[in-house]
Amino acid sequence: xxVVSQHPSRVICKSGTSVKIECRSxxxxxxxxxxxxxxxxxxxxxxxxxNEGSKATYEQGVEKDKFLINHASLTLSTLTVTxxxxxxxxxxxxxxxxxxxxxxxxxxxxxxxxx
Amino acid sequence: xQSLEQPSEVTAVEGAIVQINCTYQTSGFYGLSWYxxxxxxxxxxxxxxxxxxxxxxxxxxxxxxxxDSYGYLLLQELQMKDSASYFCAVSLTMNRDDKIIFGKGTRxxxxx
Numbered sequence: 001x002x003v004v005s006q007h008p009s010r011v012i013c014k015s016g017t018s019v020k021i022e023c024r025s026x027x028x029x030x031x032x033x034x035x036x037x038x039x040x041x042x043x044x045x046x047x048x049x050x051n052e053g054s055k056a057t058y059e060q061g062v063e064k065d066k067f068l069i070n071h072a073s074l075t076l077s078t079l080t081v082t083x084x085x086x087x088x089x090x091x092x093x094x095x096x097x098x099x100x101x102x103x104x105x106x107x108x109x110x111x112x113x114x115x
Numbered sequence: 116x117q118s119l120e121q122p123s124e125v126t127a128v129e130g131a132i133v134q135i136n137c138t139y140q141t142s143g144f145y146g147l148s149w150y151x152x153x154x155x156x157x158x159x160x161x162x163x164x165x166x167x168x169x170x171x172x173x174x175x176x177x178x179x180x181x182x183d184s185y186g187y188l189l190l191q192e193l194q195m196k197d198s199a200s201y202f203c204a205v206s207l208t209m210n211r212d213d214k215i216i217f218g219k220g221t222r223x224x225x226x227x
Contacts, residue, residue, distance in 0.1 A: 006157075032212035043219040044158070044202065051212075093157055097211035102146050102165070104204070104215050106157040 003027055004096050006107025013084055013114055021079045021110045023050075023094030029074035030096035034104075035067075038091045050077040050094075084114040117141045119218035121203055126224040127193055135188045135221045137203035145206040147179050147186045148215070153199045161188070161201075190223075198225045 005024045013019050023033055033050040048069055049057040056069035066088075068080040081088055094107040118140040127133040137147070146165040150158040164170050164179035164186060176189040190197055200220040207213050 034214055041154075041200075041222070044217050046214060046217075049214055097213075097215065102148060102163050102206050102209075103160050104148075104150070104158075106159070109157045111155075 003098065004030075004094065004105040004107045006094050006110055008110060009108055010111045011113070013112070015085055015114055016083055018080055018082045019084055019112060021081075021092055021094075021112075023077045023079070023096075023107050025075045025096050025098075025105075028096075028098050030077075030098075031074060033071065033077040033094055033096045035069065035077075035079050036093045036095065038093060038109075040091075044093065047079075050079075052077075081112065084112070086114045088112065089114045117205070117207075117216045119203055119205060119216060121201075121218045121221045123219065124222045124224065126226060128226050129193055129195060131193050132189065132191045133193060133223065135190075135201050135203075135223070137186050137188075137218055139184050139186075139203070139205050139216075139218075141205050141207060141216055143207035144181065144184075145209050147177070148204045148206065149175075149177055149188045150202045150204060150217075151199050152202065152220070158202060193225055195225050195227065198223060 007022045031052045035047045036044045050069045050071040052071045058064045071077040093109040095104045121137045148163040149161040152158040162177040174191045179186040202220045203218045205216045
């Protein structure tokens with residue numbers, strides 16, 4: 001069964017509003033989770049590394065004020081897309097590594113559409 | 116920087132065998148893994164190699180040569196459901212809190 005759960009799977013929001021996406025590790029504690037963005041038929045683009053109890057580490061070019069990440073517990077990380085615009089429409093996926101870091105478990109992904 | 120190279124697209128016939136290559140240049144290396152992603156879905160783990168050689172899991176096999184910084188995924192007895200994108204990925208360390216570096220992915224097209 002799924003070991004990382006992501007919610008919601010789809011969301012449509014109006015331009016200017018904020019959207020929160022949750023990522024939970026179900027049967028293990030994840031001190032670190034990773035957030036990706038993926039455009040259709042493109043590769044996974046790592047946006048940020050979410051660290052439990054501390055600030056997230058953002059990849060170069062990712063606006064930290066626009067993509068707010070909170071890792072409040074060992075099993076939950078959230079990504080909030082603030083003041084969303086149509087260009088933020090994308091597929092957002094979270095992941096966490098279990099064990100020795102050799103296998104990444106992905107959430108189901110969230111299809112965000114900003115209208 | 117970190118670099119993983121794999122072909123962008125591969126086409127094969129149902130029932131055939133296909134090999135997807137991956138070469139990497141990374142600051143560290145602990146292991147090479149492969150993921151499958153169907154359109155609209157999330158990536159799922161297929162296989163992992165930490166040591167040189169071939170790992171077999173059913174119809175899928177994965178190979179690693181650390182000295183050549185090279186690996187491949189071999190898919191046998193191709194089925195239409197194998198049409199998907201395949202990503203190679205490098206674990207830089209054994210620390211699970213370290214990010215895994217993904218290649219750009221190979222879209223596999225299966226012809227009937």
